[in-house]
Amino acid sequence: MWTANINAQDYDSAMIAAGMADIATIDPTITIDLMYAGPNNFVGENMYGTLKKAYLHPEAAAGVAKAQSALKKEHPGYSLKVCDAARPMSVQGKMWKKVKGTPKSKYVSNPTRGGGQHNYGLAVDITIIDEKGKELPMGTPVDHLGYESNIDMEADLVKRGIITEAERQNRLLLRKVMRAGGFSTLRTEWWHFNFRSRAIAQSRYKRLDF
Numbered sequence: 001m002w003t004a005n006i007n008a009q010d011y012d013s014a015m016i017a018a019g020m021a022d023i024a025t026i027d028p029t030i031t032i033d034l035m036y037a038g039p040n041n042f043v044g045e046n047m048y049g050t051l052k053k054a055y056l057h058p059e060a061a062a063g064v065a066k067a068q069s070a071l072k073k074e075h076p077g078y079s080l081k082v083c084d085a086a087r088p089m090s091v092q093g094k095m096w097k098k099v100k101g102t103p104k105s106k107y108v109s110n111p112t113r114g115g116g117q118h119n120y121g122l123a124v125d126i127t128i129i130d131e132k133g134k135e136l137p138m139g140t141p142v143d144h145l146g147y148e149s150n151i152d153m154e155a156d157l158v159k160r161g162i163i164t165e166a167e168r169q170n171r172l173l174l175r176k177v178m179r180a181g182g183f184s185t186l187r188t189e190w191w192h193f194n195f196r197s198r199a200i201a202q203s204r205y206k207r208l209d210f
Contacts, residue, residue, distance in 0.1 A: 011051040011088065014210045020055035020086050020121050027065040029072075031081040031129060035143055036091070042107075042143050043098050047091045054085040057121035057205065060183075060195035064124060067181030074177070077131035083142050083191065086121035088208045107145050107188065117194045119208050120201040124183070125191045128174055136170040139163030142191045151175070151190050 015022075023030055032054045036047040056064065068080050092111045099105045109116030117123035125143070128136045139157065140148045147153060148162055154171065157163045171190045178185075183193035196205070 015055040018208055021058040021061040023054045023056055023061050023064060023082060026061050027068050029079060030068050031079055033081060035083045042145050043095060047094060054082045056085045060122050063181040063183060063195050067177045070177040070180035079129050081127050081129045082124060084125040086208060087118035088210050089115055089119055090210060092119055104145055114202050115207060117198060117201050120205045122195045122201050124193055127191055137167050138170050138190060139167040149190055150188050151185055152187050
C-alpha cells in the first residue's frame, strides 16, 4: 500500500529513488508546467505541493524527447509543454476521493484497481506551445473533462462549430509527433498519451507507491 502522508517536498527524492527521470535533464527545450502543482485543474487545488519537476520512466522520457525532435523538425519554433507526468499513488488517491461518485470519476483511474499509467511514470499530459510560449488552440483547455475533448468526435465537433478545423489540425499535429515518440492516444482526452498499455504497465513496471 502506498504512503498517503508523504510530504510534498519529498516527491523529488522519492521519484529519483523510484528510478524516474527528470524530463528537463533529458531535453531542456521541453517546457514543464505541472497543472496539479497549482489550482488550475479539474480538482481545483494543488495536489503536488512544491513539486515543479516532471518525471517519467526513463523509457517514456526518452520518448517525449523523441517527440520533441519530431515537432522541432516540422515546426522549429514550436515546443512541447508537459502538464503532468509521473504521479504518485498518494496523489492518485486524493484525486479519486474528489471525483468518486461523480460523472468525473470515469476520467480518474481507481487506485484500488492498480492505478493508471501515470502511476508507473508511463503516461504524460502534454500540449504544444508556439514561439511566444502560448499554447496552440486545441478547442478545449488541457484537463477539460467533456465530450469536446474526445479525439474520436473531432470531425463532428468541427462540423457542429464546437471546435475549428485549425484546432483539429493542431490536435492532429500533437498526435503525430507523440506517436513518433512511441506513445498511444486516449480516446477521451486529446492531451493524454500512454507509452505502455495499462496491462503492460501493471505487469512489467514498478508502481509509484508513495
